[in-house]
Amino acid sequence: MSFEQCVKFANEVGICFLATAEGDQTRVRPLGLCFANNTGFYFQIEAVKSLAKQLKSNPAVELVLW
16 A cells, blocks of 8 residues: 555544553554645644653554554
């Protein structure tokens, strides 16, 4: 699947699960995708939530689109 096909699929589906890490513990949560384009996948998150802190300390994530 090409990146363009992934972007198209992501925009059609809109719901995903994002896996992050907090120390040696993984965290998985459902998220709504705002949009995807050729520069990346964009989500709206609150800066005070643990997700934002996890992304700042370790930006490596895994994403599953359902």
